[in-house]
Amino acid sequence: MDIETDFEKIFAIGDSKDEENVNFRAFMKWYGGSLEEFDRIVHALYKQVEPHIDCTKCANCCKNRNPLLIEEDISRCAAAKDMTPNEFKEKYLEEDEEYQEGWFLKKLPCLFLKDNVCMIYEDRPETCREYPHLHTKEQLTKTWKYVNNYSICPIMYNVVELLKEHLDWDPESFDIDKMY
DSSP, X not given: OOOOOOHHHHHHHHHHTHHHHHHHHHHHHTOOSOXXXXXXXXXHXXXXXXXXXXXXXXXXXXXXXXXXXXXXXXXXHHHHTTOOHXXXXXXXXXXXXXXXXXXXXXXXXXXXXXXXXXXXGGGOOHHHHHTTOTTSSOGGGOHHHHHHXXXXXXXXXXXXXXXXXXXXXXXXXXOHHHHO
């Protein structure tokens, strides 16, 4: 498979493959290898795809994903705005009501995004540093991110499509009902 870099095409295809990707997620859960082997596969595919994608031409994650900020992130972001952490929270953030693990931006796109470039790139939140999270361990436990970010992130789109090929995924022959 060639690496797809046409962002408009990726986003259009992504919307049309929602059901297929949910089924592929179920298929991945039945993967017969170890967590470590699955990580090796995903990490290798990520290293293959990532150099071909210029995130500054897209910045879709900064426009459509709301990162969870922890206190250390808030301190760095507040300093970039010449504010105290409390002032920054009041003006730009809302508390994570569901899990109470941090804070989210009140609105998107990210206030630090300008012309598809992060204005605080060196001090960006940890979750932004890790996006699209394909280099981390235990990928098999994070497959909802594959579905949720497929049409958002060109890197994720290409890794998932290559992973389908690598795992010999056939959407026509996979019956999710037979798996349970």
